[in-house]
Amino acid sequence: xxxxxxxxxxxxALAPMVLAFYLSFTRWNxxxxxxxxxxxxxxKLLSDDRLGQSLTVTVALTxxxxxxxxxxxxxxxxxxxxxxxxxxxxxxxxxxxxxxxxTAISLLFYALLDPNxxxxxxxxxxxxxxxxxxxxxxxxxxxxxxHTLIYQxxxxxxxxVLYQAAAIxxxxxxxxxxxxxxxxxxxxxxxxxxLMIVGSLTYFETVLILTQGGPGTDTAILPYLxxxxxxxxxxxxxxxxxxxxxxxxxxxxxxxxxxxxxxGAMRSTREGM
Amino acid sequence: xxxxxRRWFLGAGTVALASVGGLTACGSxxxxxxxxxxxxxxxxxxxxxxxxxxxNRFNASAAAKKAKGTIKLQKVPATDYPAKLRTAxxxxxxxxxxxxxxxxxxxAYREAGQLVDLTDVIASDPVLKSGFLPxxxxxxxxxxxxxxxxxxxxxxxxxxxxxxxxxxxKLQPPTTWDQLLDLNTKLKKANITPFALGGADIWPExxxxxxxxxxxxxxxxxxxxxxxxxxxxxxxxxLKAAQTVKQLIDDGAFGxxxxxxxxxxxxxxxxxxxxxxxxxLMGSWEYSTQLGKFPDFAKKNLGWCAFPQIEGGAGDIRxxxxxxxxxxxxxxxxxxxxxxxxxxxxxxxxxxxxELIANGDVPATANAATLLDASxxxxxxxxQYEMVQKAxxxxxxxxxxxxxxxxxxxxxxxxxxxxxxxSPAQFVAALKELK
Numbered sequence: 001x002x003x004x005x006x007x008x009x010x011x012x013a014l015a016p017m018v019l020a021f022y023l024s025f026t027r028w029n030x031x032x033x034x035x036x037x038x039x040x041x042x043x044k045l046l047s048d049d050r051l052g053q054s055l056t057v058t059v060a061l062t063x064x065x066x067x068x069x070x071x072x073x074x075x076x077x078x079x080x081x082x083x084x085x086x087x088x089x090x091x092x093x094x095x096x097x098x099x100x101x102x103t104a105i106s107l108l109f110y111a112l113l114d115p116n117x118x119x120x121x122x123x124x125x126x127x128x129x130x131x132x133x134x135x136x137x138x139x140x141x142x143x144x145x146x147h148t149l150i151y152q153x154x155x156x157x158x159x160x161v162l163y164q165a166a167a168i169x170x171x172x173x174x175x176x177x178x179x180x181x182x183x184x185x186x187x188x189x190x191x192x193x194x195l196m197i198v199g200s201l202t203y204f205e206t207v208l209i210l211t212q213g214g215p216g217t218d219t220a221i222l223p224y225l226x227x228x229x230x231x232x233x234x235x236x237x238x239x240x241x242x243x244x245x246x247x248x249x250x251x252x253x254x255x256x257x258x259x260x261x262x263x264g265a266m267r268s269t270r271e272g273m
Numbered sequence: 274x275x276x277x278x279r280r281w282f283l284g285a286g287t288v289a290l291a292s293v294g295g296l297t298a299c300g301s302x303x304x305x306x307x308x309x310x311x312x313x314x315x316x317x318x319x320x321x322x323x324x325x326x327x328x329n330r331f332n333a334s335a336a337a338k339k340a341k342g343t344i345k346l347q348k349v350p351a352t353d354y355p356a357k358l359r360t361a362x363x364x365x366x367x368x369x370x371x372x373x374x375x376x377x378x379x380x381a382y383r384e385a386g387q388l389v390d391l392t393d394v395i396a397s398d399p400v401l402k403s404g405f406l407p408x409x410x411x412x413x414x415x416x417x418x419x420x421x422x423x424x425x426x427x428x429x430x431x432x433x434x435x436x437x438x439x440x441x442x443k444l445q446p447p448t449t450w451d452q453l454l455d456l457n458t459k460l461k462k463a464n465i466t467p468f469a470l471g472g473a474d475i476w477p478e479x480x481x482x483x484x485x486x487x488x489x490x491x492x493x494x495x496x497x498x499x500x501x502x503x504x505x506x507x508x509x510x511x512l513k514a515a516q517t518v519k520q521l522i523d524d525g526a527f528g529x530x531x532x533x534x535x536x537x538x539x540x541x542x543x544x545x546x547x548x549x550x551x552x553x554l555m556g557s558w559e560y561s562t563q564l565g566k567f568p569d570f571a572k573k574n575l576g577w578c579a580f581p582q583i584e585g586g587a588g589d590i591r592x593x594x595x596x597x598x599x600x601x602x603x604x605x606x607x608x609x610x611x612x613x614x615x616x617x618x619x620x621x622x623x624x625x626x627x628e629l630i631a632n633g634d635v636p637a638t639a640n641a642a643t644l645l646d647a648s649x650x651x652x653x654x655x656x657q658y659e660m661v662q663k664a665x666x667x668x669x670x671x672x673x674x675x676x677x678x679x680x681x682x683x684x685x686x687x688x689x690x691x692x693x694x695x696s697p698a699q700f701v702a703a704l705k706e707l708k
Contacts (some may be wrong), residue, residue, distance in 0.1 A: 028360045029678075031385040079316035109602060114540050115530030116549065125473065126532025212475070215532055216694035217685055231356050234381065 005162060017247060023240035030234050041241035050164045050225060051245075057132075058221045062200040065136050069196055070189070073144050077151020078181055091152065098145040106209035113210075128218045131211045135219060138206050141200070147192045154188030190261045197257065201250045202256055223248050309342045309370035311612055314358055316599070317348035320425060322627045325620050326373075342612025344370065355677075361641045362387060362604070369607040372618060375421050375600045376499070376674040382602070383415060389603040391419045394614055404621030408667045409637035412597035416500070421600025424620040426557075426634025427661050428596040429479075430480050430670075431557055432581075434552045435545065436574040438465060444551075446578040448590070450488075453581050457526050460551050466528035468521075469550035471536030476672060478691045480554050481521075483594040483671055484580040485514035491587035492666035497680030499674045506704035512690075515690055515697035522691065532692050539566060546570040554580070556595055557657050560650070561633055577656060593664040596673060598637045630654070637661070679707050 026034035061147050080091045097105065112118045113125055113134060124130040162180050172178065184220055205221040207213060213220030213228065220228070222242065230239030315324045325346060332343040347368065349357050355378070361367050362382060373379050382388050395401045395410070405423050413421035434446050442463055447453040460467045471477040486494055490510025497505035521527065528550065534540040536555075539562075545553040546567035553559060563571035582590040601620065603613045619625055621638055629636040633649050635657045642662070648654035662669060672680040686703045689695040695703065 029381050029385075030363045031381055031387065032363070110535075111538065113533060114535075114538070115533050116540065116544050121530075123530035123533050126530065130533075212473075213685075214473075214475075215692035216689035218694070228681055233681040234359055235678050242535055 005016040005147065013182050017244075020240040020243045020247075023237055024244045026237045026240075028236045030236055034237070037237055041237045044238060045241045045245060050220060051242075053217060054222050054225050057219060058201065061132070061135060061203070061219075061221060062197055064083060064132075065139050065200055066193060066196050069140050069144050069147055070193065072140065073147035073192065074151050074189070075186070076144070076148040077153075078155045078177070078185075080148060080152045081155035091148070094148055095145045097142050100142070102142060103209065105138060105142050109141075110210055125211055126215055131215060131219050134210055135203075135206055138210065139200075139203065141181055143196070147196070150192045150195075151185065151188055154185045158184045194254070194257055194261070195234045198250065198254060201246065201253070222249075289419050308500050309609060309612070310345050311342055311607060311609060311616075312366075313344050313346050313370040313372075313601070313616070314354075314361065314368040315346055315372045316351055316354050318351045320632060320634065321346075323625070323632060324424070326628060327625055328616075329387045330622075330624065331616050331619050335463060336615040336618070337612065340608040340609065340615045342615075344612075344616050345555050349698040352513065367556055367604055367606065369604050369609070370421045370601050371680055372424070373421060373600055373602055374596060374669075374673040376415065376669045377676050377680065378673050379420055379602055380415060380676050383520050385419060385604050388420045389605050389607070389610060389613075391422065391603070391614075391617075395419050395422070400621050402619050404638055404640075405663055406637050406639060408664060409597040409661065412667050412669050413600040421602045422617040422620055423598045423637040424601045424617075425636075426598040426629055426632075427598050427637050427657060428556045428558060429593045429657060429664075429667070430484065430554060430580070430595040430662055431559070431577045431657070431660070432552060432554050432579065433545070434576045434578065435548055435550075435570075438548050438551045438575040439576065447581045448578075449581050454524075456551070457521075457524060461525055465548070466544070466550040467526045467552060468528075469534075469545040469553040470531040471534050472527070472553035472688075473535040473540070473543035474537055475688045476542065476670075477536050477555065479558075479671055479684065479687050480594070481518055482514050482687060483668060484554070485517050485583075485590050487594055487666075487668055488580065488583040488588040488590075489513050489517075489586045491589075492592055492668050495668055495671065495674070498671075503705055505708050506701060506707070511704070512697055513538055515700045518690060522693070532688075539655070542566060544573070557635070560653055564633075564649075570633040577653065579660065589665050591660075591664050592666045592668070593660055594668040594670065596670050597661070597667050602619050635661075682707055 023034060025037060025039070027037040027040070028034035076094065080087050080094070097215065111124075113120060115121055115126075116122050122130070124134055158181065162184070163176055166176050202220065202223055204227065205241055207219055207221055207224050208227065211219045213224045226239050226242040226246065229235045229242055233239075313324075314330065315321050328344045328346045331337055337343055354372075358368075358371060360380075362371075362385075367387075377650050379388060381569070391401075391421065392414075401422060403647060409423050409427065410419065410598045411417075413419065432446070433694055436452075438444075438460075439446070442459060442465075444456055444459060445452070457467045475591075483495070490508055494505060494508045494510045497508075500610065529542075534544065535540070541550075541553065541555075542559065543563050543566070545561055560571060560575065563575055579590055580594075582588075603610065603617070607613050623640065626636045626638045626641055627647065630641065630644055630648050633654075635641065635645070635648070637655050642658060645651055645654045645658060668674075672684055676682065683704065686695065686700055686707075689703075692702045
């Protein structure tokens, strides 16, 4: 019965990947047949200054977004795990941004960041740090609700007895948070972080709409580089090389995270209980 | 269960094969049906209504009967147009006739042998030969050959100014660069940004370099670049133009936030219409943009003039940059070339010209001059027509004139210059590397 799933995966995921990998060894502008190009695209990729720059931007964006989103969703999630009625209502409202499309959100913020008619009368998107922080903020605005939900679920699973015992021992709220809530949320944090980090590698619409990789090339992350090569320059061979590189990098990163985090081991969080 | 799986497998296999066939089959045929219907792709904005009428008129005409073909128009959503056309031209569903920007936008199609060379057709056809302004007809071609027939209004880049701001501060539109710098100083003193600029879209920044290189070095500088000589970026005029841009920026000519102001989202036109900026270098479509968004401003206070002369520069003040117009080209794999060419002749007709004028466009047809009184704004229409008619040279917008794989990094370099990420010298060095 796994056959349909395997076929779907083969057809919609593996086949395009193999095709892209094949195209990365060709020269093709979308017209006629792809012409063999040997390693030309890969050589160009590895000597392209923009690869290093976009990797740096991608890593920085991932790291800052991770920190920003994790801190806020953790606090919101733990808060929202309480049982009061108003929290349920507020949690539902918090979740709204996640339901909007990234494109709509990006267009909204693009208008809000207009220096003449927006909310901040400054050249935000035209400066490197402004553009970078805008992307982090808009991404956070969209995805924090989702991660809040994950943390809320995680926090609700923590047995009440742990807190009762801690209260008897005289632990205050902060002590309870750092000694019980945080450690108990370890696996939740891993799940949420893996989603954030892998997601940030395919982050695209926000950059396309807010900054188009600018100012200059300062926010041109890898997926944007791929888009630009393919759909603006019609250099599908080079775009495929970038895409293949992205697949390799993402796979390596995922494997590394699973290994380092012990995500695959699925240890119990309630050792000793 | 087993038989179910097998059926499923066969079905899926067929779907997979069909899709792979669609992916890999390369453009050997075109989308023409067996009944003689040809497909035409057009940029699907408001102005496409004129092409709809043209197609209807042609399909009912004797010319269509004689050529045994009719046209079916397909309106492609505007922003997707270049990518959609590229995909379609590489597939079995390629259009027979298609809208384009001439120059670099059709270079790849010519190299792939997908364009009909219209040079002889036009030369031997009085309607097409004398139907259009020669400079506009030529600008759509490549290496002296014609691959397209003009089919929309002209789009020269014009220096627009706000008449009420100029009147209030007793200023005159500039004809020389010194006058422009003088205006700059006076406007800044009055706390008005001299020039609106939609820098977030990058192409409005490019317009400045196009005009500056023309005025400093003459049109032949870019002509060489367009013909594939990347070393021509090393012409001193390019460096001088980049330095001039840098001076303008440092001088505050574009205000502070220009690199996060867009044109497409209405940012720069609003800054200009509301008097926060006094001038705006933009394509002729600025008039209809303003008419749509700020009709009062467009009717009463919108002024226009040519880009000023630069003292000691080689370029004529009458030279124009921009998009001469848009063109119809014919797919070399069309099943009925006669019908396609017969359809192109409608774009030179009186009826077609009148429709363009009524839409506020200024056609590139030779007969347009006498008809411009019927335009919604005859004064602006005549200015534009004469500007193009009298221009010794009409340089196609750089990003349309060169191949897309050069245009994309070129726009990135332009943006880096405008946001101060590269110096004029670095800008020139980077452009020389483009090929």
